[in-house]
Amino acid sequence: MSALGVALMLGGAGILLTAAPAQAAESTWKAKCTPSMGSDPIEGTGIADITAPAEAKVGDEIEVTWKFVQAASKNPDIIDLPADSLLPTGTVKAAGAQTADVKLEGPRKNPAIPKGGDMKLADMKGKLKLTAPGDLTLTPDVYNINAKVMGMNVDTKCVPLEKVPTALTIKVTGEPAPTTGGSNNGGTTSTGGTTSTGGTTSTGGGDNGGTTSTGGGDNGGTTSTGGAAGGGGGGTDFPGKEVATTFQCSSPGPTEPLNGKATVNAKKSGDSYALTVKLGKGVMNSPADLPAGAMKASMQIKVSGDDNGSVKVAGKPNPAPIKNGEPVNLEDMTGTYKPGAKGKAELSPGDMTIDVNLGGQNIPVKCKATKTAVSLTLETEDAGGVAGGGDAAGGAAGGSPASGGGLAETGAESDGALRALGLVAGTVILLGGAVFTFMPRRRTQ
Secondary structure (H helix, E strand, O other), X not given: OOHHHHHHHHHHOOOOOOXXXXXXXXXXXXXXXXXXXXXXXXXXXXXXXXXXXXXXXXXXXXXXXXXXXXXXXXXXXXXOEOOOXXXXXXXXXXXXXXXXXXXXXXXXXXXOEXXXXXOOOOOEEEEEEOOOOXXXXXXXXXXXXXXXXXXXXXXXXXXXXXXXXXXXXXXXXXXXXXXXXXXXXXXXXXXXHHHHHHHHHHHHHHHHHHHHHXXXXXXXXXXXXXOOOEOOOOOOEEOOOEEEEEEEEOOOOOOOOEEEEEEEEEEEEOOEEEEEEEEOOOOOEOOOOEOOOOEEEEEEEEEEEOOOEXXXXXXXXXXXXXXXXXXXXXXXXXXXXXXXXXXXXXXXXXXEEEEEEEOOEEEEEEEEEEEOOXXXXXXXXXXOOOOOEOOOOOXXXXXXXXXXXXXXXXXXXXXXXXXXXXXXXXXXOOOXXXXXXXXXXXXXX
């Protein structure tokens, strides 16, 4: 007799050989997604399709699947996401017949996602062992997106902003199982979702940066007289004073003001001065693994007093990889100042730019210096240089001439440069997580 015939006979006798039918239902809710860098969260609408058996019995271990019908945001217009770079983890709340958090995890499997494209995330799956009869409801809850790009891993956690509608209900039959506790969480690999706590290291770094910059702020007013005047005598080395600065960064940088410090030093060479700008060291821990050559800083020095204009200086890329949690030290920045007037020239840190290069794509974070002070005063002779405009000899150490006048691109250490770096590592390098959430507000769903 054929297998089909046996199945029909047994079916006629009331014996069911087929598995319980599965059911799927969507749930829609508003979510807030926060990258581990501690930047502004982004709000959007998420839609999840939850699949599980329609019926089961006590003692069964069922599989729960979460399909991302719609993520809470799109990939921002910052960088293309490579294939297989995003790993989702999440939680489904079980309630009613029993209470449990079902942990789910998806594979790191996604298509390449262009800038501005829809997020495509793999389905997440987890298991739940049934312990009590009755109606069991399943409701999607928090989820996390881990991004792995250029050897870096960063997380973004998304939490509901409202009560999430129940997705589906399972009919559970049988006798209650003995309570053993804790076994009904199911999926063992799904603990990956807790990796989002890794972001707390960057938050701590930001806090530490803030405390050091407070001292810098106190110094800001007192250092406005600049360093020791020089240039007219016989000496050639002119050290500046460390001054406090405050920055306001544009997207994808942080929205809150950043505090930092910088020192402008000069060495006379002929009718010009070789400038070296030193940034404070290790004021923040790296929020992610950074490869060698991933980032570099540049700035412009504001020239005031009898001379005026700006001088661009630039630093080299980080020479070695930086591990997550390790102190970040930006390289010294150098350039050339050629005076354009006789008298006293006052040199102050100005605006800052940190460039991050990922796969050949350069991502600049620009931060305007809203508070600065004179770090160095030089006694100069007119050498046909800066006076009245931009730096005619700017960036001798690798930077192009600065555009005319005004503040330029300074690189204060502390919270400023390094938290801006943190934001790049957390909004640009974050990719899977911040990419999942960091998009222009006009695109927020």
